[in-house]
Amino acid sequence: MTKFLVDRMLGQTAKWLRLLGIDAKYAPEGDDERLLKLAEEEDRVILTRDKELGRKEDTVLVEKAPPETIIKEVLSRYEVDIDPLSRCSICNSQVKRIEKEDLEEKIPEGVYQRNEEFWHCSVCDQYYWRGSHWDDITENIEDILDDLDSYENKV
Template sequence: MKFICDFMLGRLARWMRLLGYDTEYFREDHPDKLIVKAKAEARVILTRNSKLMELPGVVYIKSEIIHEQLRKVMEIFPPEGEPLSRCSLCNTPIQRIEKEKVKGRVPEYVYKTQNEFYYCPVCDKIYWQGTHIDLMKEFLKRVG
């Protein structure tokens, strides 16, 4: 299942990507364009716009609190994808990259202490399993 978050749900889009959901983030405040894009790409719309809540293929996210937003999505749509499999910035699936290829592109300490690296072929961001993973797990405990 694929999703698109409206311009009011940027944090939710990022967290959904981290959890493996295929989630686009629509940055414009144009509901008509959002609907067209969602239909063209067969995406479920996640929105805080109460005017859209009666439309088919739309999930209204009432809460402004990220924990509650994510909990609602996970209750309706349990995660199907692998966590940490998508770029948190652009939603592209990330790929494994050889350690030698990231030398000079990540902090020296990270290069010395990590052995597995991943990158986004679109925005070229490098990922590794750092302490942020523990922070993410702690956050998800609060989500429930």
């Protein structure tokens, strides 16, 4: 399955990839050589806005476009495992399902009442649930997947 190293200018794209469960690590600060070396070591495809870097092997030059357009291109070109809500959108770590009763008072009361399923990132102590932001993303993603020929193979 393809993993990505994402340019810091593509923050929204990285976040969406992670929400889909796709491994999308932020590129480190530093020069292109360092970035290319890391991508090779960790076997990652680079997503970048940098025209020069974008010409290298295993690199996708991403034009200025809404995240859904970028995600669509990435999903049509690379084989990925889509596993929504398995990864932290902030730090890219795997999140774990946690029991609802362990959560009381850690999240807003209304959220607690409205949801049954929760996930936790132990690295940045972040809690996840299917909120309205999530609905927006899944709606967009469903449209994207419907457009892709290989939909059946990927979900």
